[in-house]
Amino acid sequence: MSLERPDTVDDGAVEQTPDELEALLGDLVVDRDDHLNAPGFVIRPDTVQETLRTLKQQAGYDHLSVVSAQEYENRYESIYHLKKYDDPTQEVSVVVPADKDDPVSESGEPVFRTADWHEREAYDLIGIEYDDHPDLRRILLPETWQGHPLSMDYDKDRPQIATLPEHANPLEDHHKDAESDTMFLNIGPHHPATHGVLHLKTVLDGEQVADVEPDIGYLHRSEEQMAQSGTYRHQIMPYPDRWDYISAGLLNEWAYARAAEDLADIEVPEYAQVIRTMGAEMCRIAAHMLALATFALDINGDFTATFMYAINDRERVQNLLEDLTGQRLMFNYFRLGGVVWDLPEPREEFFSKTRDFLDQLPESVEEYHNLITSNEVFQMRTIDTGILPPEVAKNYGATGPVARGSGVDYDLRRDDPYGYYDELDWDVVTEDGCDNFSRLLVRMREVEESAKIIEQCVDLLEDWPEDERNIQANVPRTLRPDDDTEIYRAVEGAKGELGIYIRADGTDKPARFKIRSPCFSNLQTLPEMANGEYIPDVIAALGSLDVVLGEVDR
Amino acid sequence: MGTAPAQLFPEFIVDTLGLDSVIGEVAASLVAAFVVGNIILAFTGVAGPWAKRKITAAFTDRIAVDRIGPFGLLIIPAAAVQLLAKELIIPEGVDRPSWDIAPILLPSSALLGFSVIPMGQLGPINLHLADPEVGFALVFAFASIASVSLVMAGYASNNKYSLLGGLRAVAQNLAYEIPLIVTAMSVVIFSGTLQMSGVVGAQTETLVTIGGIAIPSWYAFVNPFAFVLFLTANMAEIGRNPFDIPEAPTEIVAGYQTEYSSAYFVLFYLGEFVHIFLGGAILAVTFLGGASGPGPESIGFIWFVVKIWGFFLFTQWARAALPRVRIDQLIEIGWKGMLVLSFANLVLTAVIVGVIA
Structure with missing residues (x-):
């Protein structure tokens, strides 16, 4: 290439x-x-x-x-x-x-x-x-799986029999070599630092990584197939919460909402767009806080105070989201054409709680800078490790903080505006370091940008005339988009470009529902960052990618 | 130099009970060792299941154990019962008996170190078991046996993570034990003796008097540079942040301990805590005047306890705040930084002491 x-x-x-x-x-x-x-x-x-x-x-x-x-x-x-x-x-x-x-x-x-x-x-x-594919193997399902589940002649009643001897021990064939002085090491699927059930097939040369191959699919739940068997209007919306389940729920819901609304030509009222924007940015803060927390866990060790501090801050924004949506994790708050209900009453209380959170946030961010980013040992560990050059990042389709940490100025909120983003004053954050440190910095600075967005949304919502608070457009009870219309729409999720492809076939259910998960593409870059580095750097690089396996595997 | 050392603990028992036969002396020594050993084990018992949790919780804005007993203190017996009642899982292919010896070796080597540590007086009793002329060298020798245990556990476990942990432990201990001992030698140049009581005794003199407060000539004040070097090397020696890389749970899943459960796991944890306390004790004796402190000499033991718990608190603080360095960076700091600095410190000390004395 x-x-x-x-x-x-x-x-x-x-x-x-x-x-x-x-x-x-x-x-x-x-x-x-x-x-x-x-x-x-x-x-x-x-x-x-x-x-x-x-x-x-x-x-x-x-x-x-x-x-x-x-x-x-x-x-x-x-x-x-x-x-x-x-x-x-x-x-x-x-x-x-x-x-x-x-x-x-x-x-x-x-x-x-x-x-x-x-x-x-x-x-x-x-x-x-x-x-001409270099390595055409199954990726989500086990190697021994019989049939292809989303094909038309798939027999779901056929028993999946794969005996243990048939599923050969991967060590036996290609990893035991009397000549070589490398060691094969399974990192995961149960490992403290894989952030979920991820399996890294690693070949070590001493402490250095000769080769690493992510093995995914442990959390595959047929999300696409489930969406294909639900109706557009109500039955699909709960699923997106379960992709990137690290409190990025509203961002995911927006991906489906945007695709389906454009497909069915639904106009969302402005007031609902502002609420969506505010809620989505709260989710982004919560997601980035967790990314920061777990990254500190990977670099500092299990007893680091940073982890609990960041979880504390996430808890505060989580409480706001709970007030707004009535749920703590699986929000199910968006509806096609708007949101399910208005801001909680009394509104003033919600606004003042939100403002309190925003006022305290700069102090927290400052504390994280004191605790981790300005620590010399931390810098030693993260600067110039896990290098991902911008051209490589693009080639792998990396998006979100991973791409922006490599200096790729790509943010769908600005570049392909939706919601209320283009009316607000905020900046896209990029860092040119291309390393683990840059990716962390991007997230920390994005938290501040999100706070700016939320603040402006709160101002707008506070002054919104009472008789114009329209939270939902008129949407037909049953949606039947025209036969053979196809659409791909993406939003800026917490981890990057979260897109949905839908093909309608004239019924009230999608004929094909495909999820473009940002983590899936981002995780693919791991070998580029990790090969030749030390084990701790692989862990750091994985942490800086901030993958959520629920979204990788869907 | 210094005041005459008080009577050692076993001799005190012999004299008090009038046991002046060989058997009596042996019995007295065993009783004394039993008492000292139990004091240390009691510290560990408080530190492991309770103090460590409370300290970490305080650092991370949490509450930690507070359900059983006052301040949650009864978690100590509860945790002991729970840990010992667990099943001991012996993985396939472990190399016995090394796999069984390793968890016993770690706490016993650390406990052995306390045999020469002067822990100060408590009333008439001087908690000091033995005071050989090479006590100072002995204590480091005992402390380094720990690495043997970690290597044994690492390779005997038949687990790749354990092996990596064992290898890391050797590399780390090699890189840090030399600076540790070389720095300690600079103290020996000051004190002119390898005897523990002599080293402590040399630190009782007054260094300077500021505003009526006499600052004792603790070597931490005499040579703060050596103190910092020693403290750093000590952290690496006991394997705590930022040098906890032989365990590194987020990288190599607790390293050499991965395959240990139940009583063996307890022994490893016990060993690590005793090791931290031994590290604190060595630090106290070498740089912080041993058991000396304000007040009469008969409460010296209390000061000693304060010092080693202070060191324990310091390790927990580092754990909550500091990132872990990478193995290659650790080796680099050890061989290229600490070793050079410790030799420079040794030569400088020798020159200064030689010129002044």
């Missing part, structure tokens, strides 16, 4: 019309299949790399958000959702149909590294095979 992007920064921002893109791709395009969010070009399954490369190099589409795959009555289909890091409103979908009887399609991995895991997932769940 020595393919340098020849275009300059300006080129990325130049917007091409769909027809220009079609002209650029020329014969590669077989048909058009436009989605609500982007023009879609249908190509032949053996020209994937050529198409993606042309779009990446000559049109500046340098961000492969997600690969969503599905099976139709007459074909399989993979969609490569492309965007630009410089301007994510410029989107294009590359639609790759594959043969029903022999679903083979060329892999996009040589062009976008991130396609590796996305295509493995498509293979695992749908059954499409990717030619």
